[in-house]
Amino acid sequence: MRAPFMIAVFFTCILCISTASRATTVDHHEFEAWLEAPFHADAHGDRTLALHFSSPDPQPGDTLRWRLALLAPDGRTVRSWRGAHPMAEPVHDVTLRWRAPTTLRHGIYQLRLRASAGASPAVEQAWSVMVGKSPTPAASLLAPTAVDALPYAVYLGNLHSQTKHSDGGGALDHCTGAQAPQSAALGPADAYAYALQHGLDFLMTSEHNHMYDGSDGTNAAADPAAAKALYRSGLQAAAAWNQAHPGFVALYGQEWGVINHGGHLNILNSEELLGWERNALGELIADTESPKGDYASLYRLMRERGWLGQFNHPQDDQFAILGKPLAWNADGDQAMVLCEVMNSGAFSTSSDETETHLSNYEAACNKLLEAGYHVAFSSDQDNHCANWGASYSNRTGVLVPPGAPLDGAALLAALRERRVFATMDKNARLILTANGHLMGARFVNRGKLTLQASYASTSGHGAVAVAIFHGIPGRNGTVAALGTKARSVVKPAAGEHFYYARVTQDDGKMLWSAPIWVSQRGRNRARQSIELR
Structure with missing residues (x-):
């Protein structure tokens, strides 16, 4: 069965559906979707994207709907694929053959998959991919001294x-x-x-x-x-x-x-x-x-x-x-x-x-x-x-x-x-500080806030991307990236804030720092401003 979706000139798409069953217990009968996306293209500039969908108890009439979006470093959607077809079997796999067009700027992009089946809630997955040559990361991010000097x-x-x-x-x-x-x-x-x-x-x-x-x-x-x-x-x-x-x-x-x-x-x-x-x-x-x-x-x-x-x-x-x-x-x-x-x-x-x-x-x-x-x-x-x-x-x-x-x-x-970080690479470390306070801290701040992400690897890998993210506790809104530098100087608006860092290595594996929570005091009621250094 072939799923309906648009094919751009630089994509070759192959839809492969497998129906292998999986042993599960009742508590694991949830809809799942996950994405395999090679971080680097092959020698010909191609890469194979594998989309996996699992619904252990598909019901008659259930429809699998999915959308895969390619997001530019600034968050814009630059390309998308989508499909919809009956979810008649417990497992479905979709394979896409993709070659990035030469018109895309080099950098770290994200592939974001959103999918649902029948009455199941939507599942979202996102992974980074490299388009073109690796960007040069900030030198301060690559210096391991800040990590090694930690009193921990x-x-x-x-x-x-x-x-x-x-x-x-x-x-x-x-x-x-x-x-x-x-x-x-x-x-x-x-x-x-x-x-x-x-x-x-x-x-x-x-x-x-x-x-x-x-x-x-x-x-x-x-x-x-x-x-x-x-x-x-x-x-x-x-x-x-x-x-x-x-x-x-x-x-x-x-x-x-x-x-x-x-x-x-x-x-x-x-x-x-x-x-x-x-x-x-x-x-x-x-x-x-x-x-x-x-x-x-x-x-x-x-x-x-x-x-x-x-x-x-x-x-x-x-x-x-x-x-x-x-x-x-x-x-x-x-x-x-x-x-x-x-x-x-x-x-x-x-x-x-x-x-x-x-x-x-x-x-x-x-x-x-x-x-x-x-x-x-x-x-x-x-x-x-x-x-x-x-x-x-x-x-x-x-x-x-x-x-x-x-x-x-x-x-x-x-x-x-x-005092925690999450890593896909057991040989890598990531910390975030804000005005000298270690990730995990909650503190009151006045004036400028200097955020510093520091990364170290003991296996020879390097960081090719860093993002500092910002959100507001209790807002129930959207977390957004402040910038792509390891060191950011911000002037927060008065109120509550949190910040965390995410680093992408040259092999595509990612690390996440713990957030830092900041209660900003003072008369600055304007929107948060940022200086990147």
């Missing part, structure tokens, strides 16, 4: 994975998707050992809170005592591992919620199993009741307990309060510290960091920031197969005072302070 040690790990305690832990030789809950062989201790062997400094095993009954639905015969004991055994496994392996942090916790009409979030430090399911006797299959889909109540509980949270693979229709998706409230603002800006494929079996199914959630994270959340970016793998931290080269980086040992308390303190 950098540690890298993965804060999102599953084991046999829920729907993960599948051996790589036969893992094809999410496992039936509690059916796999490999548990938390196996995951920590694997992550340590593969160079990670920390790993969180985040088990689905509603699968402790051994079901992805509700098990009417479930024994609440057994479910609670299983959760305690995971906490004990992490504590035993930390005691025996100083310098590596094993975290055990839960991924709360469901994706459909909900949204997953990790609770990083809860000693209580939360749940909403009851067995046939009416017994709660958890330590503490937490109503399904009630994020306001969950945030209140998290704040009261001092628990920290991470928004996992956020989408526009998730985390609703009183019917409003991505809704802010004060309890959530205190509890939620991270937002996953990118993920590698949850069901990857790659163990050499070569996974190609990569998802980008910067657009949804920006909406959470604009809503008012004080969250830093994280980069995780959502491993369900037994390749914890090894499916791709992405990591979440945390900054810990060098005199402090790396342990659970130090890691959680860094997350609470948002």
Whole structure:
């Protein structure tokens, strides 16, 4: 079947539709779309763009609609493709052969994919591509001295994975998707050992809170005592591992919620199993009741307990309060510290960091920031197969005072302070400062604000693009790029602001700093002005 879309003279388009099925559990029956876009063209100036669409439960009459836009460095749309056809099979792949016209200016462009199927909410993905020759980055961005001189040690790990305690832990030789809950062989201790062997400094095993009954639905015969004991055994496994392996942090916790009409979030430090399911006797299959889909109540509980949270693979229709998706409230603002800006494929079996199914959630994270959340970016793998931290080269980086040992308390303190960056390259570092304040900080400012992004790579890569982004907490508007220099001097308007940096390497991999939040004081009520240096 050929999808209807316009073909420009410099494109050759081939539509390829595959119908391979994937093993999934009920909680993973969401529509997905992702894009494979080579950062560099081949020797002939061509590149192949692969668009992937997955809808595990397509309904009769469902239509897949997608649009791929090429955005210039200034954000203008310079070319687009689109398609619409029946979503009759669970998986559809579209292949486009593209050659950039010689009339396009050289630089870093973005390919942005937006897609939906049937009644599913739209999914947005965006990745950078190089057109022509690499631009010359600012020298200040390439100088690693600012990173090396930080009064912090950098540690890298993965804060999102599953084991046999829920729907993960599948051996790589036969893992094809999410496992039936509690059916796999490999548990938390196996995951920590694997992550340590593969160079990670920390790993969180985040088990689905509603699968402790051994079901992805509700098990009417479930024994609440057994479910609670299983959760305690995971906490004990992490504590035993930390005691025996100083310098590596094993975290055990839960991924709360469901994706459909909900949204997953990790609770990083809860000693209580939360749940909403009851067995046939009416017994709660958890330590503490937490109503399904009630994020306001969950945030209140998290704040009261001092628990920290991470928004996992956020989408526009998730985390609703009183019917409003991505809704802010004060309890959530205190509890939620991270937002996953990118993920590698949850069901990857790659163990050499070569996974190609990569998802980008910067657009949804920006909406959470604009809503008012004080969250830093994280980069995780959502491993369900037994390749914890090894499916791709992405990591979440945390900054810990060098005199402090790396342990659970130090890691959680860094997350609470948002001393975090997200990277697709485990060998690269990115920090952002504002008038000397480190990313993650909140401070009052008067007069000019000097923003400085500093990047370093230990593997010989260089940065070819940097962007400083600006937004206003509580505005619920659009985050916009201020400029493309590593050092920016701005004169903010009076009020609240946040800023963060994004760097693109010469191989296309990206890094995101944590935001900095600024309360601007003074009489300057004009629109923010900027000087680029």
